[in-house]
Amino acid sequence: MTHLPSTSRNGMAEATEAVEIRPGLHWIGALDPGLRTFDIILRTANGTTYNSYLVRGSDGVAVIDTVKAEFADDFFARLESVARYDEIKVIVLNHLEPDHTGALPELMRRAPQARLHISTRAPAMLKALLKPSEEHPLEYQAVDTGDEVSLGDRTLRFLHTPFLHWPDTQCTYLVEEATLFSGDVFGCHHCDSRMFNEQCGDFRFAFDYYYAHIMRPFKTHVMDALKLIEPLPLQIIAPTHGPILRDRPRRYLTRYRELSTSTFAERIGNEEPTLVVFYMSSYGNTARMAESIRTGAEEAGARVSLYDLEGGEIQPFVDLVESADALAFGSPTINGDAVKPIWDLLSSLAVIELKGKLGAAFGSYGWTGEAVRMIEDRMRGLKMRVPVAGLRIKLIPTDEELAECRDFGRALASAIVSGEKGRVIDFADLG
Numbered sequence: 001m002t003h004l005p006s007t008s009r010n011g012m013a014e015a016t017e018a019v020e021i022r023p024g025l026h027w028i029g030a031l032d033p034g035l036r037t038f039d040i041i042l043r044t045a046n047g048t049t050y051n052s053y054l055v056r057g058s059d060g061v062a063v064i065d066t067v068k069a070e071f072a073d074d075f076f077a078r079l080e081s082v083a084r085y086d087e088i089k090v091i092v093l094n095h096l097e098p099d100h101t102g103a104l105p106e107l108m109r110r111a112p113q114a115r116l117h118i119s120t121r122a123p124a125m126l127k128a129l130l131k132p133s134e135e136h137p138l139e140y141q142a143v144d145t146g147d148e149v150s151l152g153d154r155t156l157r158f159l160h161t162p163f164l165h166w167p168d169t170q171c172t173y174l175v176e177e178a179t180l181f182s183g184d185v186f187g188c189h190h191c192d193s194r195m196f197n198e199q200c201g202d203f204r205f206a207f208d209y210y211y212a213h214i215m216r217p218f219k220t221h222v223m224d225a226l227k228l229i230e231p232l233p234l235q236i237i238a239p240t241h242g243p244i245l246r247d248r249p250r251r252y253l254t255r256y257r258e259l260s261t262s263t264f265a266e267r268i269g270n271e272e273p274t275l276v277v278f279y280m281s282s283y284g285n286t287a288r289m290a291e292s293i294r295t296g297a298e299e300a301g302a303r304v305s306l307y308d309l310e311g312g313e314i315q316p317f318v319d320l321v322e323s324a325d326a327l328a329f330g331s332p333t334i335n336g337d338a339v340k341p342i343w344d345l346l347s348s349l350a351v352i353e354l355k356g357k358l359g360a361a362f363g364s365y366g367w368t369g370e371a372v373r374m375i376e377d378r379m380r381g382l383k384m385r386v387p388v389a390g391l392r393i394k395l396i397p398t399d400e401e402l403a404e405c406r407d408f409g410r411a412l413a414s415a416i417v418s419g420e421k422g423r424v425i426d427f428a429d430l431g
């Protein structure tokens with residue numbers, strides 16, 4: 001029988017009974033319909049859920065993930081509706097983020113015999129979380145892909161899926177029920193007390209939004225995880241946030257694959273080296289530099305796009321950055337800094353993988369010219385490679401200086417082609 005947690009008129013969850021997914025397999029999480037901002041960075045128009053699961057086997061019970069600390073009472077009430085604490089043999093933590101480990105210390109106190117199962121990347125983090133001492137040592141089992149724990153007639157098998165979205169992330173597969181406890185993978189912030197995907201409202205937007213903000217920086221790790229998950233028989237995906245995916249669960253794997261190869265460049269690869277030049281300019285000086293850089297880079301075989309940040313919006317620019325092989329940012333120095341739209345774009349790039357992408361900075365200045373160095377520092381901070389030394393030109397560029405800009409563009413294009421790593425090219429020598 002399925003018990004659905006009811007909601008009161010103000011939308012808050014009231015009932016605290018477990019939801020049966022299958023006999024001996026229950027959702028024992030918590031609903032948080034009032035939440036509007038998650039982890040500072042994510043908006044949610046109808047809250048979220050913290051999903052925790054209980055698996056009963058012939059030889060013991062496993063609890064998979066817990067909930068945020070404020071929701072511990074709901075979690076324990078739901079757990080108690082289907083199991084006793086002394087039956088719990090295994091606690092699995094698919095990653096150690098606080099919204100899934102908030103109730104862990106209290107669960108460990110109530111079920112001291114239960115053995116923690118965490119990924120091989122998690123021990124240091126677990127110690128930082130639980131602060132063990134000589135008096136209270138920490139015991140756990142670190143598990144890797146293929147390791148299993150038996151609950152008698154049911155088996156949990158682990159899949160190492162790091163960086164989705166914490167370094168210690170793993171997924172746990174309940175073999176006999178073809179059920180994947182996927183942690184935050186395939187999750188979303190969507191609170192619907194009906195819990196199952198075919199019964200909930202349309203959450204496709206929330207699913208894609210969650211991916212875009214949480215998983216997108218880790219696309220290569222998503223693809224690695226899919227290689228482990230796709231061959232599995234799959235009847236249910238049980239993530240830690242949002243609906244339980246039991247109706248055609250494979251659609252969500254397909255969607256992750258699409259989203260992880262969603263840019264044109266990722267699908268077919270850039271046919272020629274691509275450089276995107278973003279700039280701002282009040283009197284046209286930095287703009288003239290940008291145009292000459294384009295000319296030089298094109299002469300060296302790059303396909304160049306030139307964008308004045310004044311005329312665009314951040315989101316499409318972020319997509320452009322993701323597809324480009326190299327980026328150049330041009331800013332005049334204004335009051336000892338680069339201009340705000342440059343920083344706005346640079347501060348919006350954390351959602352994509354930038355490691356190893358090429359970057360360069362240029363700009364006109366009047367007397368101190370700090371902007372170029374500041375942009376370079378930021379790009380290095382984002383783990384981009386900066387292979388060509390930044391180019392500053394005092395006030396209005398002369399013909400000779402515009403020729404320098406062309407050399408700069410040519411050097412940047414050459415760096416894309418040669419794949420130079422980290423070496424600073426003196427563009428003036430490339431003539």
Ligand SMILES: Cc1cc2nc3c(=O)[nH]c(=O)nc-3n(C[C@H](O)[C@H](O)[C@H](O)COP(=O)(O)O)c2cc1C
Binds near residue numbers: 280331335365
């Ligand atoms: C309000 C204002 C503040 C400026 N502050 C600086 C500064 O702190 N350091 C500097 O080197 N140049 C400064 N400049 C000079 C500009 O960087 C210079 O005029 C540059 O050539 C403008 O390039 P653009 O035409 O691409 O905007 C300032 C200019 C303005 C209008």
